[in-house]
Amino acid sequence: MKRMEIQHLTAIIISSIFVNNFVLARFLGLCPFIGVSKRVDSALGMGMAVIFVMTMASLVTWIIQHYILEVFGIPYLRTITFILTIATLVQFVEMVIQKVSPNLYNALGIYLPLITTNCAVLGAAILNITDELGLIASLVQGFASGVGFTLALILMAGIRQRLEVSHVPKVMDGLPIAFIVAGLMSIAFLGFAGFSF
């Protein structure tokens, strides 16, 4: 690959994981972020599932956009086709994993259906199109966005596990303190803004 391309891809990776972190900067994928981040191992499982689905979805939706929607002149059907594609993909992936590796299925199983209505996956697919990226770049952005999501999820889970044994004011207990913590993490990630090659 040319030097410019590698630079471009590295910029995408750094941007998706840190500068424009899906959860802490773009607010995508918040429902599972708040719901699944109570323990580090479930956070890791969810994160792995999301990375996998996001990468596959980036590939399939890119192909659909460029070889079907644009060829037939129906770009406005993007939302419908993308979400149906993602729903089908998740269903298919669930069936395949169940057959091929029951262990992996038991580890990831319950998280996979939750990923369908996750704004993070649809968001990643649409972002690839609006950023006008090529196929390889879209795949890389999808994968890196998933990694960023997983990073935020694991950080949050680690903090919440500690919070459970700390003294929290009663009105703050549960969701309020979780959001304040997320806010503080978001401030930390703001430090990456303006970071460019």
Add this chain to the structure above:
Amino acid sequence: MMSKLSVFSKGLLAENPVFVLVLGLCPVLAVTTSVENAIGMGVAATFVLVMSNALISLLRNLIPAKIRIPSFIVVIASFVTIVELVMHGYLPKLYEQLGIFVPLIVVNCIILGRAEAFASKNTLLDSILDGLGMGAGFLIALVVIGGSRELLGTNKLMGYQVFDLEGGILGFLHLKPIAIMTLAPGGFLVLGFILALLNWSKTWRKKAEE
């Protein structure tokens, strides 16, 4: 059997989708950088919610249980596409501000959640009322958070300056708007404090009843 009024009003406060059910969070934090955007998103989401609730309720006896989630998604996605195109054509500035969150209305857990929990099991009128109530609750939540963030972050509401920070007491205190409120962290912090406030009012009300 609930009265018609309570079907509508429960979505406003008692079962407010954002503050009580904690659903549909992604747009809540992303579009509440100003009251104008909050209202735009609230109205768009309410439209999709009411229309899809209505259509799903009409079709509830025809959709086989096994494919109900994909069917709901098709219905919701169609209305979202309509909203997208109308907004793009007639309100381009709002469309640009809301950006990626307009198509993301389709995965708003509130809409799919109400379709699954209510519209697929209730009559047309009840479903429409539920949609209106939940949508109004969503809009209220968005405006409250958006108002707080815009006021604290830029000392403005709907673009009009609120407090005079140059002269008088406020000028003496050298107060400045808290810019971070309009950035990403502000959304998390404001929502966290509002939820804490609601918790506090719940315990205060329980103590008053004792």
